[in-house]
Amino acid sequence: MQLFQPQEVIVERGSEASPMYRNLRNALPLIPFRLVDAVSTENGRTDSSAFTFGAAKKRLCLTRYKGEFLKKCPGSDGQVCCNYFVINFASNCPMDCSYCYLQEYLADNPELKVFSNVEDLLTEADELLSKHRRFFFRIGTGEITDSLALDPYIGFAREVVPFFAEQPNALLELKTKSDCVEGLLALDPKERVVVSWSMNPQRVIDLDEHGTASLSERLLAARRCQNAGYRLGFHFDPIVEYLNWESDYEEMLDQTFSTVDWRRIAWLSMGVLRDTLSLKRIIRQRFPQTRLLTGEQVLCPDGKLRYFQPMRIDIYRKMLRWIRRAAPTVKVYLCMESKEVWEQVFGFAPSCEKELGNQMAPSP
């Protein structure tokens, strides 16, 4: 994987004393740093037409986050929810997948930002977790950024893993398409941290997951994490349907289960390619040659386009069969799917979101 190199680092005044700043300085000695009063007014968007989503990824802003770090994952209207919480320690992602929903979600705020006040994040998490010890929390950091792609520069993992390793009622999930796991290997996760990968066959990675690690690199990184004591997660999402997709996905699953020990896998998820009408327009503009959008997607009641339902069920059933062949009892769930689809694939649908969330809790 080619490591991301920002062209410039913009530092908001007040962030210079943070560990993130020190880490960035040490990791990027040749990159110019610029101190500004406020990132929001210094983002160069006076000419918004020229400041495209892609260009925003080329410079890194270090700023304080003023809102709440911990939020409930919004899920999707009417779909079975997995009761997930998200921590946004950064915004936007140095990678550039053709299908990425951030292209729409962050269209008006595309700066690649890292938030320097990690101490506030940990205080907030501590308050929530200690106040609700009876409840189990599954918390992820990869909703609006990649959890690990920036880790070689910012060292976020070593700030948060020791904290979550001590929490009896939470699992932290670090979700990535990178192989940047070096910073994790010397830490002791104490079964409380899951490192997970978004997975696709190399063919999809080559064409639509720009700037990400190859399939083999992801799997090698997963094995290193497993050997260092981490539990693993794999998200087969987005599954892309194309001619002979079956052989590519089956091979990818075989490769996965022959590289890692499935008994160390905390969970697997599956989800098909989804977009919206407006994201589709952005994708066509930014990636005119991608064939992702030529699949037979229909508009679903939650406003998202997905492959038509019988096709999705067929895809999930096949994937589940290949997964079960190698990992008979591993936990598998569907991401952003309806109860009807759950029932057709698994023979049941969770009765409520807490049921699904609790199923993901580690065994006592």
Next chain:
Amino acid sequence: MGLKLGENHLRDLMDWLEEIALRDRSTIGEILASKPITDIESDPRLGRADRLKRVKEELRRLRFPRLAQLEGSIRARIQELKLHPEIRLTVPLGLEGGRLRVELSASTLEDLKRQTGKLAEAADTNTVREIFALLAGEAVESRPKSDYFFPG
């Protein structure tokens, strides 16, 4: 094409045309010059609205071939049941939700009992079983060989 399209129709059709062209490595011109489309355009029996409707249906069929085929298979099975017009079976456009919708209308209690009896008989047939199997993804075909996703 001489169809005088409104903005929404035009946007849908252009998206479909572009996506078919990208998928099949053809051009929009070639798609519009294909026989099914030109046949509709030159059919003197069709008015402008019908022509537009038929062109749109044809382009939808080209854009979503397996979905259209599945919808057609379900429709054919519903017709096979030869139900009375008072019993209406439908599936949602796009098949989302995976449900068979049943509508009954009756003018008397006896009529209602007769309709529900007919419906119960129909529900026991293989045809209805097949409809549910189709909705449950048990007959989705692979992409046709002529349709390739990736270059090279």
